[in-house]
Amino acid sequence: MSRRVFTAHTPDTAPAAARAAMAGIHRKLGHLPAAVALMAESPELLKGFLDANAVFETTDLDPVAREVVVFTVATRNECHLCVAMHTVTLTRHGGTPELVAALRTGTELPDRRLEALRRFTLAVLHHRGAVPDDEMDAFLAAGWQPRHALDVVLGVGTYTISTFANRLTAAPLDPPLAAYAWEPTAA
Incomplete structure (x- = not known):
């Protein structure tokens, strides 16, 4: 079956329960x-992602650290849209070109502490939360706290919603993101 089963809704065609969220996003982003x-097809999915993201934004992880988590999930789940969008976001939060490039390619980060966060996020994904002690120890030894491990789980959950929905619906890049297009590297 084709991806054409998903409707790219407008505020006029969206289910009523999705319209307020769509209007709020339009106001915030200008488009x-x-x-x-596409997510508006399921108002509950849209609301769930937006609510989870709003909570993730309040964690003890600073904005750059949150973007490391998001990028790690997005590249692991091969969400071209999230990688492009979060390239812009990380740059806006002061991420260096070297940091952005390493996250986009999945290579070692130039900052030791952020690299520990990236590796821990990968461990959470790979082990489905059952992170081995040595990987938890390495995360904590890099200066992260136990609460940050749980903040990573929240970020993984939040961006699993987004990456899976974007891939399922074949969400396209919006024109302002075209310069940040990303494709996964062949393994």
Whole structure:
């Protein structure tokens, strides 16, 4: 079956329960991203992602650290849209070009502490939360706290929703993101 089963909704065609969220995103960004228009098919999914993301944004992880988690999930799940979007976000939060490039390619990060965070996020994904003691120890030895491990789990959950929904609906890049296009590297 084709991906054409998903409708890129407008505020006029969206289910009523999705319209307020769509309007809020449009106000905040100045446009309605295609991914949001597609997620609006399920108001609960859209609300769930937005609510989870709002909570993730309040964690003890600073903005750059949160973006490391998001990028790690996005590249692991091969979400071209999230990688492009979060390239812009990380740059806006002061991420260096070297940091952005390493995250986009999945290579070692130039900052030791952020690299420990990236590796821990990968461990959470790979082990489905049952992170081995040595990997937890390495995370904590890099200066992270136990609460940060749980913040990573929240970020993984939040961006699993987004990456899976974007891939399922084949969400396209919006024109402002075209310069940040990303494709996974062949393994």
